[in-house]
Amino acid sequence: MDRFVGNIAGLGTGSGTRLVVGRWAESPWGPFTDVMVEDNDGKRTLLAPTRMVADYVSATYQFDQVLVVDVASTLDEDTLTVAAGPLKVSAELGGVTGLGRLLRLVPARLATSPRWLRLINPLAGLFMPGVRTAGSAGNGRTEYYGVTTARSILAATASWDGADLGGLARLTPPVRFGFSSAPAAPMLVTVVTSIRRP
Template sequence: MRLRFDGWIAGIGTASGTRLVLGHWPRSPFGPVSDVMVEHADGRRVLLAPSAELGEFIAATYGFDEVNVVPVTVHRDRDWTVTAGPLALRFTTGPRRALGRLLRAVPPGIARQPLWVRAIDLPARLVMPGVRTHGSAGNGRREWYGVQDLHPVAAATAAWDGAGLGAFTDVDPPVRFGFGSTPRHPALARVTTTVDVPDTMTI
């Protein structure tokens, strides 16, 4: 069974050592949803998901120490504003750079195809160490990240339980949820994520 999530992924680091990965999916098998993967400075990995069903699916695909079902809201204007349980995040993107323009030049119908995504996995790793476009996920699943655009994050603020997480920084060390990390430099990617789920499993 092949499932597709179409939307955006943002990766942001903070001076406190907490790294944040937002998934915002206007089109998904679960309807319009958003989730946040959090890795704290001590290495504890937390998933913030808006429903138990989505939380179970993501946790079966990635690795977490804790899954919290909380309301997750995303507002997109000039800034992105994210509220997810204890997390409050706001960020602004800058104009796309050379890599973003290159990704935009690939027709979306091609950029989303697993064969294309697999073919560019090695070049992606060479250009952005730690980033993978294709690989094995949890429970026999496989994933393809079809990236179609990329913008740098120009500014960001984040708080956890009301306490600020410090200035936004690189995503360093890389996050450890799955087979790859987000780009080291904070960025927002337009992406179609394809997940192959073995026929013996359910979502």
């Protein structure tokens, strides 16, 4: 079982581009950030910091293009910033959401347990369409998302090769990288992602 501990940010832009940022404090390869991008035409791109990360992520999720680029990110109380090759993002963070407060009631050890995540998976999509907590990933892998809290994203700026991608928007339609999408409402979640390899 591979474990990734950190944050995932999901947001849309006025141009129709949707972004899912994974900022991992702990992983099999130490801290790193990667970004999954789906543009208005449905083209899916992975921006990864190393070939090892790119190979692992692209074996778990589906992309039309994989780019190994310099990736840097910062996260503080108010802001998430990402610079990943052609992509630049700055997001203003808000407070803990209603969902985040509800998630905090579940002890973290239980909230990140694969057994618990399999059990609640049928309910996840009822509360947040497109979202799942457990499912089949690529190449026979099984994946579990254990979210322990969530914060809103209030505003964002993003550009690709210097071209403005437009202001903050909902993450719709759902992204198509794997078995689960990020929530439609822009947010940053604290999460443990567990991937069981065959």
